[in-house]
Structure formats: C-alpha cells, structure tokens
Amino acid sequence: MKHFELIVVGAGPAGIAAATAAARCGCRVLLLDDNHAPGGQIWRTGQEPSANKPVTSTENRRATALRRLTACGAKLLLGARVFDVPSPNVLQAITESLASNAPELHTLHYDKLILATGARERFLPFPGWTLPGVFGPGGLQALVKGGFDVRNKRIAVAGSGPLLLAVAAHLRQDGAHIVSISEQASTTQLLSFALSLLAHPAKLREGLHFRSILRGSPYRLGCWPVAALADAHGNLTAVRLTNGKKTWDESCDLLACGFHLIPNTELPALLGCTLNNGFVQVDAQQRTTVPNVFCIGEPTGIGGLDAALIQGEIAGLTCAGKPTSALASRAAAGERFTAALARAFRLRPELRSLAAPETLVCRCEDVPFSALAPRTSWTDAKLQTRCGMGPCQGRICGPAVETLFGWTPKSIRPPLSPVPVGALFLPPNSSDSQPVFTKEHQ
Numbered sequence: 001m002k003h004f005e006l007i008v009v010g011a012g013p014a015g016i017a018a019a020t021a022a023a024r025c026g027c028r029v030l031l032l033d034d035n036h037a038p039g040g041q042i043w044r045t046g047q048e049p050s051a052n053k054p055v056t057s058t059e060n061r062r063a064t065a066l067r068r069l070t071a072c073g074a075k076l077l078l079g080a081r082v083f084d085v086p087s088p089n090v091l092q093a094i095t096e097s098l099a100s101n102a103p104e105l106h107t108l109h110y111d112k113l114i115l116a117t118g119a120r121e122r123f124l125p126f127p128g129w130t131l132p133g134v135f136g137p138g139g140l141q142a143l144v145k146g147g148f149d150v151r152n153k154r155i156a157v158a159g160s161g162p163l164l165l166a167v168a169a170h171l172r173q174d175g176a177h178i179v180s181i182s183e184q185a186s187t188t189q190l191l192s193f194a195l196s197l198l199a200h201p202a203k204l205r206e207g208l209h210f211r212s213i214l215r216g217s218p219y220r221l222g223c224w225p226v227a228a229l230a231d232a233h234g235n236l237t238a239v240r241l242t243n244g245k246k247t248w249d250e251s252c253d254l255l256a257c258g259f260h261l262i263p264n265t266e267l268p269a270l271l272g273c274t275l276n277n278g279f280v281q282v283d284a285q286q287r288t289t290v291p292n293v294f295c296i297g298e299p300t301g302i303g304g305l306d307a308a309l310i311q312g313e314i315a316g317l318t319c320a321g322k323p324t325s326a327l328a329s330r331a332a333a334g335e336r337f338t339a340a341l342a343r344a345f346r347l348r349p350e351l352r353s354l355a356a357p358e359t360l361v362c363r364c365e366d367v368p369f370s371a372l373a374p375r376t377s378w379t380d381a382k383l384q385t386r387c388g389m390g391p392c393q394g395r396i397c398g399p400a401v402e403t404l405f406g407w408t409p410k411s412i413r414p415p416l417s418p419v420p421v422g423a424l425f426l427p428p429n430s431s432d433s434q435p436v437f438t439k440e441h442q
C-alpha cells in the first residue's frame with residue numbers, strides 16, 4: 001500500500017495542471033494515467049512536428065506544462081489504469097510492464113483525490129459504421145500521431161463538434177486530402193456559436209487558422225452521414241450524406257466520424273459523486289459531493305483545453321490549502337465557453353433514426369438495433385441481448401443506446417475496465433517490488 005496526500009487520476013491537461021499546482025505548494029502528489037506518457041488526448045505524444053511544419057501554440061503549451069510537471073516533484077505512475085475503489089480513500093490500479101507484459105496491481109491510499117479522467121468520442125450507429133476504414137476523428141488522429149500514414153488518402157470527416165475541424169486540419173497537414181467536413185449542427189446554431197467566440201479571441205483565431213489550413217475542403221453545416229458504403233470485398237468506398245433535403249454519396253478512402261464528446265464519469269460514479277445531466281457536479285473549488293474528492297476537466301463539462309487547465313489549477317491549489325479567488329474570472333469564462341459548446345453542438349433528432357434493423361449497436365457483442373428495439377431499459381437490454389457486456393463495457397454502445405432509447409445504466413460496478421483475473425490474485429505488496437514510478441515523460 002502506498003500513501004499519498006493527493007492522488008490525481010488522469011494526466012491530461014487538467015490533471016497535469018492540478019498535480020503541478022499542488023506539488024509546487026509542497027503536497028506529496030501522485031499523478032497516474034493509463035497512457036504511457038502524460039498529455040491526455042490533445043497533448044498525446046507521438047511523432048514530433050517535422051522540421052517543415054510550424055510549431056503550434058498547442059505544442060508550446062504542452063512543452064511548458066510538461067517542463068513544469070517535471071520540475072514540481074509530483075510522482076508519476078504511467079500505464080496505470082484505476083479499475084476499482086475497494087474501500088474509502090483507496091484506489092486499485094493495474095499496470096502492465098512493457099518489458100514482460102506481466103500485470104502489476106497497485107493499491108494506492110489517498111487523503112485527497114482529484115479525478116481528471118477526460119472524455120471520449122460519441123459514436124452513433126448508422127449502416128456501415130463498423131466497416132474497416134471508418135474511424136472516430138480523435139481515434140484516427142491518435143493513430144496518425146502514432147505513425148499511421150494518411151498521405152494522399154481521401155478522407156471524409158463527419159459528425160459533430162469542434163474536434164472535426166481540428167482533426168481535419170491535422171490530417172491535411174499530414175498529407176491527407178480532406179474531401180469534406182460535414183457538421184450536423186445547423187447554420188443558426190453555428191452562427192450563434194461563432195458570435196460567442198468574440199468573447200474568446202484565441203479560440204476564434206484557432207478556428208480561423210483551421211479553416212485556412214482547410215481551404216478548398218467544403219465545411220457543410222446541417223449535414224450528416226446516413227451510411228458508409230463498401231465494395232464487394234467490404235472495403236469502404238464512400239459515405240452517404242444528407243442535409244435533410246437531398247442525399248448524395250461522397251467517395252472516400254477513410255471516414256472519420258464522431259458526434260462530439262462524452263465525459264468519462266465511470267470512476268466518479270463508482271466513488272458515489274453526484275452527476276447532473278451526465279456531468280459530475282462540482283462547486284467553485286471543483287469539490288464533488290464526496291468529501292475530499294475533486295473533479296476537473298471534461299467530466300464536469302465539455303469545455304476544451306483552457307477550461308481544463310484552469311479547473312486543474314483551482315483544484316490543485318485548493319487541495320494544497322491555497323486561495324484561488326484570483327482565478328475565478330478565468331474559470332467563469334471557461335464555464336461560458338462550455339455552455340456555448342453544449343448549445344452549439346446539441347444533436348439533431350434525425351440522428352436517432354439512422355440505424356437500420358440489422359445495424360449493430362453493440363459491436364463487442366454483435367447486438368443489432370432490431371434486438372434492442374423491443375427492450376424496455378438498459379438492464380433489460382443487457383440481460384436479454386448482452387448489449388454493453390463486452391470488452392468496452394458499454395463505453396461505446398452505452399452513449400449510443402442513451403441517444404437512441406434514452407436508457408442509462410442504473411449502477412457502475414468494478415472492474416471499470418477489463419482486468420486479467422490472475423492480476424486480482426497478485427500478492428498485495430507486489431507493486432512495491434517494482435520500479436514503477438518514472439519521471440521520464442517524453
């Protein structure tokens with residue numbers, strides 16, 4: 001059992017900001033993440049920018065944050081997934097040694113806990129969405145950062161959210177041909193979002209920068225995918241798009257399709273934190289409804305990088321007993337941006353009727369729409385069809401089922417993610433014998 005004054009789960013921008021702020025004030029902090037490098041989604045490491053690509057402000061901010069993290073004295077436990085909360089103030093995490101593939105179990109005790117578990121992409125089922133060649137935009141971007149070559153590939157980007165433009169611009173810079181970007185939100189919604197950006201000039205500049213990179217690629221509003229089409233060998237050939245009035249096919253080699261983001265609230269829910277409209281309820285200091293448990297970043301509202309950073313700093317300082325009033329106006333700006341995003345990218349009702357009877361909704365357990373339609377609740381669907389009981393444990397189909405049928409899971413149970421059974425029987429002190437803590441971030 002290892003004991004820390006503060007444990008931060010999730011080393012994305014929010015978690016890094018929290019751990020750094022608290023450790024700089026003298027707290028004994030452990031920052032852990034299931035990735036093998038800190039940075040979360042937006043600062044995911046991969047191929048460094050090539051010499052002929054300009055270094056972006058995102059890369060500068062990442063480098064500064066990682067430099068501060070290295071200097072602050074917080075310990076890092078990377079490649080570690082928290083999967084259970086066996087008793088109050090105790091977390092269980094599992095790591096897999098890269099060298100031996102052997103799992104190691106870590107029992108970690110905390111006085112205070114900050115949850116910075118981020119968000120994931122939302123997928124909605126439509127005919128062909130499980131074809132090879134159909135990716136989530138963020139997932140495709142992560143693959144490309146890991147070396148997947150998209151040069152000269154024709155990529156259609158579709159779905160919803162600001163991530164579509166960010167990813168399309170990234171793919172273009174990596175040599176892809178972006179055939180089109182289709183945003184389901186209406187022109188009216190997007191116009192009012194664009195106006196709200198006047199209060200956030202840096203974000204407005206960022207959006208215009210993406211548009212300038214994407215010159216020549218149409219950005220269609222009020223337009224959404226209805227099917228991904230394949231040839232006789234099952235290879236993706238095109239995406240069928242509609243604007244509600246007409247429908248057309250657009251040829252592509254790859255389709256990047258996701259419908260904005262949904263928060264990772266499983267761990268907060270397992271700890272008993274109250275959720276409001278699917279997000280973790282926090283006060284101005286990022287305290288949840290559970291004593292000594294804080295939550296920051298995307299689980300409290302999809303608000304982007306700036307909101308994640310400021311919330312992280314506030315939670316870290318609060319845990320260290322320091323005042324945060326000087327940060328209140330930046331936090332309020334983050335909240336306004338979060339609300340504007342939620343308004344702009346709310347889903348249109350037509351997306352609920354894209355699935356055909358044979359369209360898979362749960363791709364882990366091969367459950368088609370027709371098997372779910374007669375069911376009455378999430379529990380009924382699980383019992384009768386195994387929907388949500390495969391390796392992703394409902395992370396992908398759960399939000400789709402909620403959008404399609406309005407069902408939400410009644411309870412969250414450990415393990416939060418698949419864990420090898422053998423790992424659960426490892427000797428309790430096994431984690432102490434391994435050199436698991438590292439400060440090598442890059």
Ligand SMILES: Cc1cc2nc3c(=O)[nH]c(=O)nc-3n(C[C@H](O)[C@H](O)[C@H](O)COP(=O)(O)OP(=O)(O)OC[C@H]3O[C@@H](n4cnc5c(N)ncnc54)[C@H](O)[C@@H]3O)c2cc1C
Pocket residue numbers: 009010011012013014015032033034035039040041042043080081082083116117118119120121137138139141163166167261264267296297298299303304305308416
């Ligand atoms: C796939 C994807 C791609 C994105 N790409 C961009 C982009 O290109 N540009 C942009 O502006 N924004 C992007 N975003 C949005 C961006 O992530 C947010 O705006 C913001 O940076 C969120 O920061 P965060 O620290 O709250 O969460 P994240 O950056 O998501 O960090 C959360 C971290 O917690 C870890 N974690 C979660 N649960 C556990 C657990 N149980 N145990 C251990 N670790 C855990 C995750 O692995 C992750 O590293 C992307 C989001 C997603 C989901």
